[in-house]
Amino acid sequence: MAHPLDMLTGEEVQRAAELLRATGKLPATALFAHIVLHEPAKEELARWKAGDPIDREVRALIVPGPELTMVEAVVSVTHGEVRAWDEVEGMRSALLMSEAVGAIFTTREHPEYKAALARRGITDDDNVQIDPWPAGAFGYECEDGRRIARCVSFLRSDPTDNGYARPIDGIIVHFDMGKNEVIEVIDHGVIPVPPERASYYAEDQPRLREDLKPISITQPEGTSFTVDGNFVRWQKWQFRIAFDPYEGLVLHQVAYEDDAEGRVRPVLHRASISEMVVPYGDPGELHGWKNAFDAGEWGLGRMTQPLTLGCDCVGEITYFDATLATEQGDPWVIENAICMHEEDYGILWKHVDLHGGRSEVRRSRRLVVSFITTVGNYEYGFFWYFYLDGNIQLEVKLTGIVSPSALPEGETSDFANLVGPGVAAPNHQHLFCARLDLDVDGAVNEVYEVDAETMPAGPDNPWLNAFRPKATRLESEQQAQRETDSAKSRSWRIVNPESRNGLGQPVSYKLVPTMSTPTMLAHPESPVGKRAGFARHNLWVTPYTRDERRAAGEYVNQHAGGDGLPGWTAGDRSLVDEDVVLWYTFGVTHFVRPEDWPVMPVEYASFLLTPFGFFDRNPALDVPATKECHGNG
Numbered sequence: 001m002a003h004p005l006d007m008l009t010g011e012e013v014q015r016a017a018e019l020l021r022a023t024g025k026l027p028a029t030a031l032f033a034h035i036v037l038h039e040p041a042k043e044e045l046a047r048w049k050a051g052d053p054i055d056r057e058v059r060a061l062i063v064p065g066p067e068l069t070m071v072e073a074v075v076s077v078t079h080g081e082v083r084a085w086d087e088v089e090g091m092r093s094a095l096l097m098s099e100a101v102g103a104i105f106t107t108r109e110h111p112e113y114k115a116a117l118a119r120r121g122i123t124d125d126d127n128v129q130i131d132p133w134p135a136g137a138f139g140y141e142c143e144d145g146r147r148i149a150r151c152v153s154f155l156r157s158d159p160t161d162n163g164y165a166r167p168i169d170g171i172i173v174h175f176d177m178g179k180n181e182v183i184e185v186i187d188h189g190v191i192p193v194p195p196e197r198a199s200y201y202a203e204d205q206p207r208l209r210e211d212l213k214p215i216s217i218t219q220p221e222g223t224s225f226t227v228d229g230n231f232v233r234w235q236k237w238q239f240r241i242a243f244d245p246y247e248g249l250v251l252h253q254v255a256y257e258d259d260a261e262g263r264v265r266p267v268l269h270r271a272s273i274s275e276m277v278v279p280y281g282d283p284g285e286l287h288g289w290k291n292a293f294d295a296g297e298w299g300l301g302r303m304t305q306p307l308t309l310g311c312d313c314v315g316e317i318t319y320f321d322a323t324l325a326t327e328q329g330d331p332w333v334i335e336n337a338i339c340m341h342e343e344d345y346g347i348l349w350k351h352v353d354l355h356g357g358r359s360e361v362r363r364s365r366r367l368v369v370s371f372i373t374t375v376g377n378y379e380y381g382f383f384w385y386f387y388l389d390g391n392i393q394l395e396v397k398l399t400g401i402v403s404p405s406a407l408p409e410g411e412t413s414d415f416a417n418l419v420g421p422g423v424a425a426p427n428h429q430h431l432f433c434a435r436l437d438l439d440v441d442g443a444v445n446e447v448y449e450v451d452a453e454t455m456p457a458g459p460d461n462p463w464l465n466a467f468r469p470k471a472t473r474l475e476s477e478q479q480a481q482r483e484t485d486s487a488k489s490r491s492w493r494i495v496n497p498e499s500r501n502g503l504g505q506p507v508s509y510k511l512v513p514t515m516s517t518p519t520m521l522a523h524p525e526s527p528v529g530k531r532a533g534f535a536r537h538n539l540w541v542t543p544y545t546r547d548e549r550r551a552a553g554e555y556v557n558q559h560a561g562g563d564g565l566p567g568w569t570a571g572d573r574s575l576v577d578e579d580v581v582l583w584y585t586f587g588v589t590h591f592v593r594p595e596d597w598p599v600m601p602v603e604y605a606s607f608l609l610t611p612f613g614f615f616d617r618n619p620a621l622d623v624p625a626t627k628e629c630h631g632n633g
């Protein structure tokens with residue numbers, strides 16, 4: 001063990017589970033919702049020096065039984081001590097995988113469910129696909145005191161067929177996950193099952209293109225990065241990689257090795273997707289309850305699938321495995337969970353001197369660190385990019401299969417678009433909340449909102465052309481709940497007032513909304529609006545607090561709402577002279593296209609962190625020209 005932020009190991013998972021079981025306070029059937037590294041407090045990390053002893057703490061959430069009692073525990077696997085044991089009442093963990101599997105098997109055998117299928121002429125239930133969904137909080141009696149899911153069904157023609165092509169609409173099963181029992185089979189009435197298969201497999205396409213020539217990506221001299229455990233160095237960037245069951249990939253201690261300044265300059269202490277929500281906009285009883293918190297209810301990390309060389313990732317690839325814990329408390333290794341590679345990214349900068357005739361151009365490249373999660377029907381790829389000019393970008397790639405509904409022939413809907421015969425896809429949003437603990441040249445930073453401001457007519461503006469940046473310091477949490485505004489070229493600058501560049505300006509990084517991004521369309525007082533308060537605003541800023549980790553709170557599943565950012569910021573804490581954390585919500589409103597069916601070509605959502613006065617000049621002047629273009633120089 002070399003660093004306090006090293007990735008969790010299988011031995012640590014095992015040791016933690018042993019220590020927790022040895023308390024004698026857990027029934028044998030207790031399930032571990034998660035076992036994760038309890039990251040050291042920030043002050044502790046700041047004090048730690050290479051070679052200092054490390055006390056590795058592990059945090060666990062344990063579900064002892066079907067009730068709403070959760071156990072939050074912290075153990076030191078270094079010292080073999082249980083350091084915290086808190087029973088939390090009235091809360092629910094994320095959906096448990098073993099219980100979801102139980103829901104599928106138990107529902108399939110239930111006589112009322114079989115009868116509902118039979119009313120639709122479905123008697124062979126082998127090819128019926130049952131998807132448990134997080135239930136949300138709608139005030140139904142069946143939600144009280146239980147950990148539940150709502151199950152929806154689809155019909156496959158064989159075991160690997162695309163079930164989403166044929167929703168068996170009208171049947172919703174309310175299922176008690178803790179007790180593994182059907183609460184209620186609700187049949188809203190028979191809606192015809194869409195008639196056609198919709199396959200995306202190559203063998204089912206009428207013909208395949210034959211004129212695509214191969215593209216090979218080779219790095220004959222190897223890659224330009226080095227990896228030591230989870231510590232990565234590339235082109236003056238350095239950071240540590242980690243993996244969390246809910247957030248997926250986590251970046252720690254992102255810093256820039258500034259040789260001009262002769263020091264390593266911190267930029268981003270910790271970055272991840274802390275939460276996301278997919279609210280559906282169809283008001284009908286069949287689909288109006290659908291909203292999924294894919295981080296807090298399912299877990300972006302837990303749903304991550306191994307990546308395949310040559311398919312998911314092409315070129316000189318370095319993979320990282322991720323170690324999570326099974327619900328039985330054993331190590332669970334997701335092989336090739338994280339992919340890292342370099343890619344050419346067009347030009348970095350260029351100029352042709354028209355007088356002297358000299359042309360200079362440099363190639364841009366970026367380091368890509370990514371993972372892809374499969375949450376039921378949808379895929380989300382999260383791609384962090386590091387560039388040669390100090391930029392950092394997060395790009396989300398949305399793909400997979402849209403959640404469909406059946407639409408009887410001849411009917412149309414404002415709330416779902418027809419994508420195939422008898423099958424429609426409801427309007428929905430995907431809203432991601434990135435938690436960005438920026439430490440620009442140090443922990444204490446200020447945040448300014450910068451708008452382009454036009455000037456009134458007058459003696460100072462005789463040609464009516466004047467505009468300037470207007471910077472407003474965000475001084476408290478309430479004031480710092482902000483929206484994007486592309487008409488004003490709005491961005492937010494994270495400034496270190498104590499650190500100056502060579503021009504005497506305070507150094508900063510700028511958070512740039514790189515695309516138009518919505519906030520949540522559901523009403524703030526709607527069931528999903530209350531639970532996904534973070535999605536009401538694009539930006540929130542909070543003073544760093546160790547246990548404020550997830551934008552909708554720790555217990556999202558069936559939570560009534562108000563937790564996370566709305567709760568934490570209610571006290572309107574000061575953001576002046578503080579270690580600030582930015583929470584940026586971005587995403588897409590998805591009016592589904594026929595082209596998104598039966599599998600969706602990647603749609604993108606992203607944001608950029610770009611240096612603004614962090615350097616004294618273009619930091620990429622020292623990038624050499626490629627060999628091939630020396631002839632121009």
Ligand SMILES: [Cu+2]
Pocket residue numbers: 402428429430590
């Ligand atoms: Cu979508």
